[in-house]
Amino acid sequence: MNPFTVHRGKVAVLDWTDVNTDLIIPARYLKRIERVGYGKLLFADKRYAAGGAPPIDEPDKHGPLDPSFPLNRPENQGASVLVVGRNFGCGSSREHAVWAVAQAGYAVVIAPGKDEGFADIFEGNALNNGLLAVEVPQADWDRIVELAGPGGAEAVVDLRSLTITVTAGAATVEVPFFIPETRRERLLQGLDSISETLLLETDIARYEQSSPAWIRPTTA
Amino acid sequence: MPATLFQKVWDRHVLSNTNEATLLYIDRHLVHEVTSPQAFDGLRLAGRKVRRPDLTFATIDHNVPTEDQLNIGDPLSRRQIETLRSNARESGVNFYDIQSGRQGIVHVIGPELGITLPGTTIVCGDSHTSTHGAFGALAFGIGTSEVEHVLATQTLWQGKRPAALGVEVTGVLPPGLEPKDIILAVIRAIGTAGGTGTVIEYYGPAIRALSMEGRMTVCNMSIEGGARAGLIAPDDVTFEYFTKTERPFAPKGAALDAAIADWKTLATDPDAQFDSHVTIDASKLVPQITWGTNPAMTVDADGRIPTLEELPASVREEAGRAYQYMGLTPGTPVSEIPIDVVFIGSCTNGRIEDLRAAAQVMKGRKVAPGVRTLVVPGSEQVRSQAHAEGLDRVFEEAGAEWRQAGCSMCLAMNPDRLQPGQRAASTSNRNFEGRQGPGGRTHLVSPSMAAAAAVTGRFTDVRRLLDR
Ligand code: SF4
Numbered sequence: 001m002n003p004f005t006v007h008r009g010k011v012a013v014l015d016w017t018d019v020n021t022d023l024i025i026p027a028r029y030l031k032r033i034e035r036v037g038y039g040k041l042l043f044a045d046k047r048y049a050a051g052g053a054p055p056i057d058e059p060d061k062h063g064p065l066d067p068s069f070p071l072n073r074p075e076n077q078g079a080s081v082l083v084v085g086r087n088f089g090c091g092s093s094r095e096h097a098v099w100a101v102a103q104a105g106y107a108v109v110i111a112p113g114k115d116e117g118f119a120d121i122f123e124g125n126a127l128n129n130g131l132l133a134v135e136v137p138q139a140d141w142d143r144i145v146e147l148a149g150p151g152g153a154e155a156v157v158d159l160r161s162l163t164i165t166v167t168a169g170a171a172t173v174e175v176p177f178f179i180p181e182t183r184r185e186r187l188l189q190g191l192d193s194i195s196e197t198l199l200l201e202t203d204i205a206r207y208e209q210s211s212p213a214w215i216r217p218t219t220a
Numbered sequence: 221m222p223a224t225l226f227q228k229v230w231d232r233h234v235l236s237n238t239n240e241a242t243l244l245y246i247d248r249h250l251v252h253e254v255t256s257p258q259a260f261d262g263l264r265l266a267g268r269k270v271r272r273p274d275l276t277f278a279t280i281d282h283n284v285p286t287e288d289q290l291n292i293g294d295p296l297s298r299r300q301i302e303t304l305r306s307n308a309r310e311s312g313v314n315f316y317d318i319q320s321g322r323q324g325i326v327h328v329i330g331p332e333l334g335i336t337l338p339g340t341t342i343v344c345g346d347s348h349t350s351t352h353g354a355f356g357a358l359a360f361g362i363g364t365s366e367v368e369h370v371l372a373t374q375t376l377w378q379g380k381r382p383a384a385l386g387v388e389v390t391g392v393l394p395p396g397l398e399p400k401d402i403i404l405a406v407i408r409a410i411g412t413a414g415g416t417g418t419v420i421e422y423y424g425p426a427i428r429a430l431s432m433e434g435r436m437t438v439c440n441m442s443i444e445g446g447a448r449a450g451l452i453a454p455d456d457v458t459f460e461y462f463t464k465t466e467r468p469f470a471p472k473g474a475a476l477d478a479a480i481a482d483w484k485t486l487a488t489d490p491d492a493q494f495d496s497h498v499t500i501d502a503s504k505l506v507p508q509i510t511w512g513t514n515p516a517m518t519v520d521a522d523g524r525i526p527t528l529e530e531l532p533a534s535v536r537e538e539a540g541r542a543y544q545y546m547g548l549t550p551g552t553p554v555s556e557i558p559i560d561v562v563f564i565g566s567c568t569n570g571r572i573e574d575l576r577a578a579a580q581v582m583k584g585r586k587v588a589p590g591v592r593t594l595v596v597p598g599s600e601q602v603r604s605q606a607h608a609e610g611l612d613r614v615f616e617e618a619g620a621e622w623r624q625a626g627c628s629m630c631l632a633m634n635p636d637r638l639q640p641g642q643r644a645a646s647t648s649n650r651n652f653e654g655r656q657g658p659g660g661r662t663h664l665v666s667p668s669m670a671a672a673a674a675v676t677g678r679f680t681d682v683r684r685l686l687d688r
Contacts, residue, residue, distance in 0.1 A: 026658070028632055030254050030282075033299065035262075120446070125365065182241040194266070197369065217335065217469040218469055218471060
């Protein structure tokens with residue numbers, strides 16, 4: 001995973017609450033066994049005009065976009081910072097949802113409310129894919145949306161100083177964001193957690209030896 | 221230090237604890253075909269092996285056609301199933317293939333095979349892993365990167381210990397109501413994000429009175445309230461699940477006695493504190509029906525679709541979209557809403573007691589004209605038990621389709637799905653847009669409420685059909 005330090009990019013806003021992972025990527029696309037190719041499948045049943053969602057195995061063969069879907073507005077094209085509503089990523093644990101967001105070109109997702117902005121599993125999945133999911137206080141989120149809602153705003157998200165600076169024309173807002181320290185460090189260093197854990201092999205083996213006999217599955 | 225059940229199970233499994241990061245040992249890893257291919261691929265690419273194939277249990281559920289399991293028409297479903305087969309073969313994990321006698325929805329077979337045990341940690345690349353918490357296990361869903369991590373290390377990194385949310389259910393559940401009504405009422409009370417960052421413990425007399433299957437239904441939908449997991453302290457009902465029926469992978473004889481002695485220590489200490497707490501009175505409940513596009517948008521079976529003014533300001537924007545998607549007019553009595561499809565099944569309500577509850581309503585009645593009713597057992601074992609009890613005949617005589625085991629119409633990954641605009645009474649767990657098929661409209665209900673909808677063609681308070 002690449003280390004994450006600071007990201008600068010255009011901001012898009014999708015201010016719906018309770019956006020679930022079935023909406024982010026419909027279940028039928030989970031038949032894919034690859035880890036790439038999900039960008040065009042992001043919000044497939046919302047993003048394309050009726051009947052235009054791509055076939056499961058041919059993400060590039062999609063119909064025309066639905067102009068009423070917020071992320072399709074011309075000023076949102078090329079955005080890499082996504083501002084979303086509360087409880088984003090709720091529902092199914094599918095990591096495909098994070099793959100879709102990241103592969104559609106977003107590097108940062110910003111939601112309102114500490115511990116309420118993202119569903120737990122989505123947040124963990126984001127971390128494991130180097131997608132920065134950050135929560136900001138509701139009042140700060142409101143200010144970001146007010147500034148970036150019309151489109152064309154730019155954000156600088158700095159993981160070292162834990163600040164987001166959004167600029168639109170002459171106006172600027174700077175807000176602090178929250179992320180647990182261990183997550184921040186892992187993202188800053190771009191660590192591969194499996195190789196890290198494998199260094200603890202002695203501890204794991206010792207734990208296994210000390211566990212009670214009944215916990216081992218009997219062979220059947 | 222007095223501790224809650226959740227804290228006890230968590231603390232037992234902590235391998236390393238630094239800053240805010242905790243490494244947990246994982247006792248059981250359940251695997252299905254949808255969220256595992258990329259994880260096995262990742263292992264292969266890194267030249268790693270599955271560390272504990274004996275603690276890893278795989279089956280096929282999401283993609284399986286339930287009319288004829290062996291006839292998988294969709295080449296992509298077939299490829300995904302084949303991928304799990306070859307990954308299972310190569311890695312040596314336990315694997316229950318279609319028509320092995322043990323295949324089924326991963327959360328149904330875990331308990332019935334005795335893979336699920338009190339006091340253990342259980343993970344699966346599936347959010348409804350919370351189901352297994354019914355046994356007093358700490359069980360939760362993980363993403364595919366984490367599946368790969370558990371395959372490679374049998375451990376999982378977590379942040380600091382989540383908060384404990386106590387959900388107390390008092391009173392006695394009235395006749396005609398089911399565990400599903402309890403959990404729908406809980407989610408309605410706490411909201412879809414009410415449990416975010418927490419693990420729920422359900423307790424109180426109405427929880428104690430539930431069977432293991434009822435407890436599984438309750439814990440299953442913890443994730444719909446935003447919680448990572450839901451647990452219930454093991455008690456005599458739990459122990460009997462292992463002593464009365466032999467479970468293949470569970471301890472037996474002296475080992476079982478030792479296990480039970482240990483399980484008895486898991487209960488929340490009397491003076492332990494939950495970080496937060498809610499109480500629901502089961503005796504005041506009436507059957508619950510979801511009306512909207514998230515599982516907290518729920519009304520009473522004798523109620524009406526709420527109007528915008530009746531809803532809190534914070535949910536109005538979402539409710540506005542929900543009316544439109546669901547094709548509903550605010551203020552309409554629920555009993556006037558006709559339905560097209562009934563789905564009885566899933567990891568929430570696809571166990572034998574659920575089928576019995578549905579059969580009790582359907583016995584001697586006919587499915588209403590124009591309504592399609594699917595009854596789908598959660599596992600091959602549930603299916604054979606239903607045959608032994610003659611439930612299959614009750615369903616077929618009523619005009620319902622009796623199917624083979626799988627996730628079926630819970631999610632649109634196999635041939636069982638709603639057509640655009642169709643309205644379903646469903647015993648599954650998610651009423652999200654498109655969940656049961658693009659454009660499909662889902663109302664979540666209990667098995668007996670689903671059966672009542674099937675025989676009347678509209679939502680009907682099942683209590684009116686039961687006293688005959
Ligand atoms: S029955 Fe539904 S919720 Fe349960 S595992 Fe299958 S798809 Fe998921």
